[in-house]
Amino acid sequence: MFPTIFSSQCHRTLRSAKVFLPYIALQVRTMSSQPSLTLPSGNKMPVLGLGTWKSKPGEVTAAVKTAIDCGYRHLDCARAYQNEDEVGAGIKAKVDDGTIKREDLFVTSKLWCTHHHPDDVERACKQTLDSLGLEYLDLFLIHWPMAYKRGDVLFPKDADGNWQFDDTPQVETWKAMEKLVEKGLCKDIGLSNSNKKQVQDILDACKIKPATLQIELHPLLIQEDMLQFCKENGVTVTAYSPLGSPDRPWIKDDDPRLMEDPTVVEIAKKKGKSPAQILIRFALDRGNICIPKSVTPSRIQANFETLNFKLTSQEMEQLKGLNKDYRGCALEWIAHPHHPFFPI
Ligand code: NAP
Numbered sequence: 367m368f369p370t371i372f373s374s375q376c377h378r379t380l381r382s383a384k385v386f387l388p389y390i391a392l393q394v395r396t397m398s399s400q401p402s403l404t405l406p407s408g409n410k411m412p413v414l415g416l417g418t419w420k421s422k423p424g425e426v427t428a429a430v431k432t433a434i435d436c437g438y439r440h441l442d443c444a445r446a447y448q449n450e451d452e453v454g455a456g457i458k459a460k461v462d463d464g465t466i467k468r469e470d471l472f473v474t475s476k477l478w479c480t481h482h483h484p485d486d487v488e489r490a491c492k493q494t495l496d497s498l499g500l501e502y503l504d505l506f507l508i509h510w511p512m513a514y515k516r517g518d519v520l521f522p523k524d525a526d527g528n529w530q531f532d533d534t535p536q537v538e539t540w541k542a543m544e545k546l547v548e549k550g551l552c553k554d555i556g557l558s559n560s561n562k563k564q565v566q567d568i569l570d571a572c573k574i575k576p577a578t579l580q581i582e583l584h585p586l587l588i589q590e591d592m593l594q595f596c597k598e599n600g601v602t603v604t605a606y607s608p609l610g611s612p613d614r615p616w617i618k619d620d621d622p623r624l625m626e627d628p629t630v631v632e633i634a635k636k637k638g639k640s641p642a643q644i645l646i647r648f649a650l651d652r653g654n655i656c657i658p659k660s661v662t663p664s665r666i667q668a669n670f671e672t673l674n675f676k677l678t679s680q681e682m683e684q685l686k687g688l689n690k691d692y693r694g695c696a697l698e699w700i701a702h703p704h705h706p707f708f709p710i
Contacts, residue, residue, distance in 0.1 A: 435460070482514075482538075587692055
């Protein structure tokens with residue numbers, strides 16, 4: 367609990383104690399100078415964000431508050447995580463207590479597969495804004511390229527248990543996403559889980575370029591081709607599941623545990639860091655944005671402390687050497703491979 371106590375109680379104490387004023391000024395400067403990437407729109411996206419998938423409603427408000435107190439200014443959310451109300455409560459608490467202003471935060475959310483039809487996109491965005499208690503999103507992503515049957519059932523199935531898909535092409539959804547920017551509902555739009563052809567289709571048809579492509583990225587899945595492609599096209603890359611997503615619901619006993627990999631552990635020991643910190647740094651040192659998830663105060667704090675060290679090129683090569691093109695989030699479990707727009 368140390369960071370929570372540190373962040374809330376001690377900050378309150380520090381704020382009222384003149385003797386600590388230089389310390390406070392230093393903290394504030396450190397937060398506002400957090401490294402960021404400039405998006406094609408000119409907006410800046412902090413390179414480190416807090417992931418919120420699987421963060422339970424009862425835990426995520428506290429996690430968001432702790433993260434903001436630690437200095438995080440980027441939150442990664444989604445309608446499908448079913449916790450945006452609680453994320454919003456955390457944001458509201460930190461705006462209300464004066465720790466941050468709305469404009470200090472970079473908030474991402476994602477359009478779920480049931481809302482790909484162009485007529486549904488604005489309503490879905492407004493639902494998310496309502497849950498988060500915000501007037502605009504900094505970034506709105508198409509969560510997956512596959513469309514599901516329209517409606518409010520997140521994972522629609524027919525009476526026989528078959529998944530119900532829809533055939534809206536992502537390019538049509540994108541045109542509706544562009545209108546959200548024009549209306550001021552979000553500042554940037556982007557893609558997630560699309561393959562190269564699907565990103566190219568958007569680049570060929572777009573008025574507004576995708577600001578980022580959010581994909582699974584870690585030493586077991588280094589995706590060099592995709593990173594090169596995005597670089598050539600001026601699209602930033604956001605690394606999800608950077609720690610290997612050990613709490614994903616469908617993990618199996620014999621699946622690799624990235625934070626226990628001997629190479630990761632050895633580099634961590636050598637540098638006096640944790641395996642998680644090495645993995646986060648791996649994403650950042652490749653020039654990507656990274657969004658590790660945690661609801662544990664000490665880990666939220668430790669993950670943020672990755673902003674103050676670097677891996678050597680030799681360590682980066684060692685970690686890249688672990689690649690197996692292994693995906694934790696391939697979604698075979700919900701029969702996605704049968705969808706015509708399945709990206710993998
Ligand atoms: P992850 O960040 O790779 O791993 C999260 C797990 O690691 C949790 O079990 C967490 O535990 C643990 N952890 C965090 N920090 C740690 C530390 N310092 N030491 C030890 N364990 C630590 O997994 P993820 O949630 O799959 O990915 C991160 C975020 O990416 C998501 O939350 C979501 O925002 C985004 N994402 C997006 C997509 C997409 O389709 N676009 C897919 C997957 C993920 P505790 O929470 O218990 O501390």
